[in-house]
Structure formats: C-alpha cells, structure tokens
Amino acid sequence: MSVLQRNNVQLAGQGDRAMVFAHGFGCDQNMWRLVAPAFEDGYRTILFDQVGSGASDLSAYSADRYGDLQAYADDLVEICRELALHDAVFVGHSVSAMIGVLASLSDPSLFADLVLVSPSPRYIDDGAYLGGFTAADIDELLESLADNHLGWSALMAPVIMGNPDRPELSEELTNSFCRTDPAIAKDFARVTFTSDNRTDLSKVTARTLILQCREDAIAPVQVGEYVRDHIAGSEMVLLDATGHCPNLSAPQNVIAAIRAFV
Amino acid sequence: MSESARPAEPIEDFEDLYDSAPCGYLSLTDDGRIFLANRRISQWLGIAQAELIGRRIQDILSVPGRIFYETNISPLLRMQGFVDEVAMDFLTADRIKVPCLVNASERRDSEGRLQFTRLAIFQAAERRRYERALIDTAEATRAEVTSERETSQLREQFIAVLGHDLRNPLASIASGVRLLTDRETLSVKGQRVLLLMQGSVGRASDLIDNVLDFARGRLGGGITLNRDAQAPLTPVLEQVVGEIVSASPERDIRTYFAIAEPIDCDRTRISQLLSNLLGNAVMHGAKTEPILIEAKSDRERFTLSVVNGGRPIGEAAMARLFQPFFRGEIRPNQLGLGLGLHIASEIAKAHEGELTVASDESHTRFTFSMPLARRVEDPD
Structure with a gap:
C-alpha cells in the first residue's frame, strides 16, 4: 500500500504552491470541508487522514508505531516527499499543529509557512505553565472515551470508513465522520493529551501564523500566546469565534486570516 | 341507561410540556451559550433556570465531556446538523456527575446559517452503568486473550527451540550406535540391543521432526516444501x-x-x-x-x-x-x-x-x- 493510500490523501486545486491540511484528534479530513475549497484556485490542496482516523488504512496502525506525535510527523514528511513538496503552506488543526511543527523540524525544506489552528504544545498544567488540564483530567478522559464508541464494531468499519460506491450505506450511519476504532481513539487521545512539545517551538524556522479562538476549552488563549511567544517572528490572530474548531464554526474568518498571511 | 358523555380530548399544555417534559431541554446560541433551559434540567442539576442562562454548555459538563464536546460533538453538529445517542456527564451545582444520553440538532435559517442548537437530555445512570460494565468486561477479556496468546506463542517458541536443541545429542547417539554396529564385534545380545537402540533413535528423531513442524506451523511458517522433479522417490x-x-x-x-x-x-x-x-x-x-x-x-x-x-x-x-x-x-x-x-x-x-x-x-x-x-x- 502506498503512502498516499495509507493516509487517504486527496488532491485538488491548481497552482504553483501546495497547501497541506491536517486534521486533529476526533474527526478526519472533512474538518477542512468548509476551508480547503477556498484555496483550490491558486494552490494545489492536499488533504489526508491521520493513520487510524477517517478512511486511512487501519491495518497500517499499531499502538507501538504510533506511540508519539513524531510518528505522525514522519507520516506527514513521507506524504510531502511522495508529492515532492517544497516550501509548501502547512495548515494544521489542534494536535496536528504540533505534528506540522515536528515535520518542519525533521525537514525544514517542506514548509515555508505554518498555519497553526488552535494549537497547544502541552495540554496538562506544569508549574507556571497553564495548559488547561490536570493529569487526572486526562486520565478521566481516556477512561470515559469508550462510553461514546459503543456503536463501533469491526464489522461496521469498512462501511464507516467510507464506501464511495455506495454512499447510502454511510448515510444510514450517523456520526460517521468522527467514528474511530475505540482502541485507536484512546491511543490517539493519550498521545495527543500527554504530549509536550514546548521545547520544539523555539527551533521553528518557518514563518508561522497562529489562529486562536476567544473561548477554547481545549487550547485557551494563554496557550496560543505561549506558542506565539516561543516561535520567533510568529504572529497570532484572535478569531472572532468560540470553541476549538473555527474551521467549522467560523470558516470565513479562517480563510481570510490564511489569505492575509500567505 | 344514562347517556355517558365521551370524555373530552385532553388539551396539551405546551408550556408545561416544555418545562415538565420527562427529559431536559437546553437551547444554545451559535457560540454555545445557553439561552433557554427547561425546569426538568434545572431540577436535575440543582441550578436555577435563570442561572443556567448565559452559561456555556462546557461549564456544566465534566472535563472529559467538555473535551469530547469540543473535539467530536461540536464538529459533528456543524457537519451533519445533529447528533444522536451521545453519552455525556453533566455536573450539578455541587459538581456531582449526572450521567446522561443526549440528542442534539441544529436549527438553521434558509441560507443554512446556524441559528441555534437544541439538546434533549435523558438521565441514564442505570444504562450508562450497565454499558460501562459491558465495556469493562470486554476490555478484561481482551487483555486476557492477549496475554494467553503471548503465553502460548512463548510456549510454542520454547517447543521449537527445545526440539531443535534435542537434535544434536540425538545425532551423537545415532552415530555412536552406527560406530558400534559397523566397527565392533558384539555378542548376539549386544547386536539385538543396538538394533533396538537404532529403532528408538529413529523414532525419537521422527518425533522431533513432527514437533518442530508443528511448532513452525503454529508460528506461521507452515510446512515448506523443497521439491525435486528429477531424483527418484x-x-x-x-x-x-x-x-x-x-x-x-x-x-x-x-x-x-x-x-x-x-x-x-x-x-x-x-x-x-x-x-x-x-x-x-x-x-x-x-x-x-x-x-x-x-x-x-x-x-x-x-x-x-x-x-x-x-x-x-x-x-x-x-x-x-x-x-x-x-x-x-x-x-x-x-x-x-x-x-x-x-x-x-x-x-x-x-x-x-x-x-x-x-x-x-x-x-x-x-x-x-x-x-x-x-x-x-x-x-x-
């Protein structure tokens, strides 16, 4: 299976530069449905599913391999190399903001610009640093995730994972684009919410834009400011939006901010 | 025989239906603030209706509920306009969890813009406890199966290694027996003993081959063939x-x-x-x-x-x-x-x-x- 199949890479748009969109914990590349098409006129747009999410190849997933964010960053580097990308624009939401940071440190030639949407380098409080959560909060989250994955079964996986020939199948299944194998969801949540990438921020050399929502329960404003203060030359735009997913709740604001930056 | 009047159809009182419905109702503005709450949810949470107004939904959810709401439910609502059967823990005024199941749907205007979001909330402590027990059982079973599988794989590897290691001493015995048979003059009884030993060595060697093949098969190697189309059988x-x-x-x-x-x-x-x-x-x-x-x-x-x-x-x-x-x-x-x-x-x-x-x-x-x-x- 090729890298592009493994990560369900979807290409669209035309232009000299490429723009790569990465989704975070919880859903899949559909998170960019209201944003990515706006850049198809002028950019090659590249969307993909993290391994374990969406229509990625679940057989490529193993808890051992995907034990930290670097593994996801390595996948991203592979995708970019497969597509021969240079100086592309990277747009990463939530945990994928940090995955993009790690990928750009692995190979600085890939991305000239980083757009970090609702980023957090560390979710758990640590001394003076306020990530927004305690370690006990995250343990409780990991424990409770299974409560909302009752409907999952291996039998349903092929249907849930997208069946382009028979769209009516997936329509019967509600909540489908956020469905994940509960074991993988738990692993990904653990990797996400226990990650600590604060020391990586100062190594970033790409131009960086941070998009921050006013009221974000996952990545609060002070965390966005922390990222801005630790990536040299970066700028932060406070969006007139609430919640953690401005790409869905305020797509026009996100589009405008990215346009103004690149 | 008296003319019994058919009882008049009861008239539903919609205001009361909203407030006293057997489920909680919350309506949220487009940025997630409560602007309407019924009496039922207010009673369950021990928070006055007026005090619920203006609060963000996340404020009355447990921490995991808050994260799940932001990362899954809120995107789902925006994508498909509704979510069904979501498990959420609400928090009472005393921060005690109330396990619930929630259905939610968005109301959008003719342009498709979000006007507000409605939540119907059902207390489900018993059901959630039962489901949790099922999940725990499934997880325990899975852990047990994994550990059993690892143990049995180790055992099979052990058999394979043991079988392999037994071959060398057996080969020494076989060549010793051959040496005695070919080079030494033995009594009739001695010759008979050697013959029996030869048979036993042969049988032991066959057993080892079988065990090794079996272990290899179980370890995923299967029986491999080394065909020869020329030599006579x-x-x-x-x-x-x-x-x-x-x-x-x-x-x-x-x-x-x-x-x-x-x-x-x-x-x-x-x-x-x-x-x-x-x-x-x-x-x-x-x-x-x-x-x-x-x-x-x-x-x-x-x-x-x-x-x-x-x-x-x-x-x-x-x-x-x-x-x-x-x-x-x-x-x-x-x-x-x-x-x-x-x-x-x-x-x-x-x-x-x-x-x-x-x-x-x-x-x-x-x-x-x-x-x-x-x-x-x-x-x-």
Whole structure:
C-alpha cells in the first residue's frame, strides 16, 4: 500500500504552491470541508487522514508505531516527499499543529509557512505553565472515551470508513465522520493529551501564523500566546469565534486570516 | 341507561410540556451559550433556570465531556446538523456527575446559517452503568486473550527451540550406535540391543521432526516444501521401510512399489509422511496381520497407501484423526504426541494432495494422493 493510500490523501486545486491540511484528534479530513475549497484556485490542496482516523488504512496502525506525535510527523514528511513538496503552506488543526511543527523540524525544506489552528504544545498544567488540564483530567478522559464508541464494531468499519460506491450505506450511519476504532481513539487521545512539545517551538524556522479562538476549552488563549511567544517572528490572530474548531464554526474568518498571511 | 358523555380530548399544555417534559431541554446560541433551559434540567442539576442562562454548555459538563464536546460533538453538529445517542456527564451545582444520553440538532435559517442548537437530555445512570460494565468486561477479556496468546506463542517458541536443541545429542547417539554396529564385534545380545537402540533413535528423531513442524506451523511458517522433479522417490521410500523393518523384525511388512519416476515432490517430506503412517500401523495394527505398503503412479496422480489389520477406527475418533495431539484410546506403551497423522496430512496439503482414511472390520487404510500436474515432462 502506498503512502498516499495509507493516509487517504486527496488532491485538488491548481497552482504553483501546495497547501497541506491536517486534521486533529476526533474527526478526519472533512474538518477542512468548509476551508480547503477556498484555496483550490491558486494552490494545489492536499488533504489526508491521520493513520487510524477517517478512511486511512487501519491495518497500517499499531499502538507501538504510533506511540508519539513524531510518528505522525514522519507520516506527514513521507506524504510531502511522495508529492515532492517544497516550501509548501502547512495548515494544521489542534494536535496536528504540533505534528506540522515536528515535520518542519525533521525537514525544514517542506514548509515555508505554518498555519497553526488552535494549537497547544502541552495540554496538562506544569508549574507556571497553564495548559488547561490536570493529569487526572486526562486520565478521566481516556477512561470515559469508550462510553461514546459503543456503536463501533469491526464489522461496521469498512462501511464507516467510507464506501464511495455506495454512499447510502454511510448515510444510514450517523456520526460517521468522527467514528474511530475505540482502541485507536484512546491511543490517539493519550498521545495527543500527554504530549509536550514546548521545547520544539523555539527551533521553528518557518514563518508561522497562529489562529486562536476567544473561548477554547481545549487550547485557551494563554496557550496560543505561549506558542506565539516561543516561535520567533510568529504572529497570532484572535478569531472572532468560540470553541476549538473555527474551521467549522467560523470558516470565513479562517480563510481570510490564511489569505492575509500567505 | 344514562347517556355517558365521551370524555373530552385532553388539551396539551405546551408550556408545561416544555418545562415538565420527562427529559431536559437546553437551547444554545451559535457560540454555545445557553439561552433557554427547561425546569426538568434545572431540577436535575440543582441550578436555577435563570442561572443556567448565559452559561456555556462546557461549564456544566465534566472535563472529559467538555473535551469530547469540543473535539467530536461540536464538529459533528456543524457537519451533519445533529447528533444522536451521545453519552455525556453533566455536573450539578455541587459538581456531582449526572450521567446522561443526549440528542442534539441544529436549527438553521434558509441560507443554512446556524441559528441555534437544541439538546434533549435523558438521565441514564442505570444504562450508562450497565454499558460501562459491558465495556469493562470486554476490555478484561481482551487483555486476557492477549496475554494467553503471548503465553502460548512463548510456549510454542520454547517447543521449537527445545526440539531443535534435542537434535544434536540425538545425532551423537545415532552415530555412536552406527560406530558400534559397523566397527565392533558384539555378542548376539549386544547386536539385538543396538538394533533396538537404532529403532528408538529413529523414532525419537521422527518425533522431533513432527514437533518442530508443528511448532513452525503454529508460528506461521507452515510446512515448506523443497521439491525435486528429477531424483527418484523409490529408494527413499525403501529406506524408510527398511528402518522400520529392522526396528520391528517380528512384523510382516510387504511393499508393492510401481512408481513411474520421477515424481515432482519433496522426497524428505514424503518419507516423513510414510514414516508417520507406517509407525502408526506398527503401533495400532494387529501384530498378527501383515502391513501392506502400496506406492504407485499413473499419468495424473501419485498414491501411497499403508494398510493394516486389527480393530477398526471408531467413528468419533475418525473425525478428529488428523487434528494435532489426537491420540486415540491411549494404551500402555503407546504414548506419543499425536502429531504424526496431523503432520502427515499437512504434508499432503502442502503437495496439493490429500490424506484419507478408510477403516472397517478387516482393514484400516490410509491413502495419500497427490496430483502430478506439476510433473516436468521429459524434453524430447
């Protein structure tokens, strides 16, 4: 299976530069449905599913391999190399903001610009640093995730994972684009919410834009400011939006901010 | 007879229906703030209706609920306009969890813009507890299965290593016996003992081969073939028979070989198969009746059968004969691992052939049969 199949890479748009969109914990590349098409006129747009999410190849997933964010960053580097990308624009939401940071440190030639949407380098409080959560909060989250994955079964996986020939199948299944194998969801949540990438921020050399929502329960404003203060030359735009997913709740604001930056 | 008036249709009081419905209702603005809450949810949470207004939904959710709301539910609502059957823990005024199930839907204007979001909330403490118990059981079972699998894999690896390590000392014993047989002058009794030892070494070596093959099969290696389309098979089969005859000189063993050489097969494997079948016949067949070995080939197939007399194999035993570790009725001095027939049938399968058995009051016959489609025609 090729890298592009493994990560369900979807290409669209035309232009000299490429723009790569990465989704975070919880859903899949559909998170960019209201944003990515706006850049198809002028950019090659590249969307993909993290391994374990969406229509990625679940057989490529193993808890051992995907034990930290670097593994996801390595996948991203592979995708970019497969597509021969240079100086592309990277747009990463939530945990994928940090995955993009790690990928750009692995190979600085890939991305000239980083757009970090609702980023957090560390979710758990640590001394003076306020990530927004305690370690006990995250343990409780990991424990409770299974409560909302009752409907999952291996039998349903092929249907849930997208069946382009028979769209009516997936329509019967509600909540489908956020469905994940509960074991993988738990692993990904653990990797996400226990990650600590604060020391990586100062190594970033790409131009960086941070998009921050006013009221974000996952990545609060002070965390966005922390990222801005630790990536040299970066700028932060406070969006007139609430919640953690401005790409869905305020797509026009996100589009405008990215346009103004690149 | 009095005229009983039909009772008037009851009139639903919609305001009361909203407030006292058997479920909680919340309405959220487009940025997630509560602007309407019914009395039921207010009672459940111990928070006055007026105090709920203006708060963000996240404020009355547990921490995991808050994260799940932001990362899954809120995106789902925006994408498909509704979510059904979501488990959420709400928090009372005293921050005590109220386990609930929630359905939510968005109300959008004609342009598709979000106006507000409605939540219907059902207390579900019992159901959630039951589901949690199911999940815990499933997780415990999964952990147990994983650990069992690891243990059994270790055990199989251990068997494979042990079998392999046993080969060396056994080879030393075999060459020692050979040395004594060839070079030393021994009494008649000494010669008889050596003969028995030779037979035992042969049997032990067969057992090790079977165990190794079995372990390899279980570890995913399967039976691998090393076919040879040129070398003759007959001498190899004769050697197997010779070894058994010398180990059991009291038995009447007859061979009928009519093989149109060469046969495209793994000769070592076929001799292992014959050795297993023959060992079986010697052990289980009636001592007073001859054992017949027939090997023949025509244009299509090669067949090899071993026939012995004695009691027939029972129907129940027949069904499990080729399964590993099947040992029939265990009688004294007939201990074995029960791998011989299993390995023989695996060897047959690896040759795209089959091993069958027929057993009645007079005979028991095992027949191996394989296609010769792979046969290399003489070039001329």
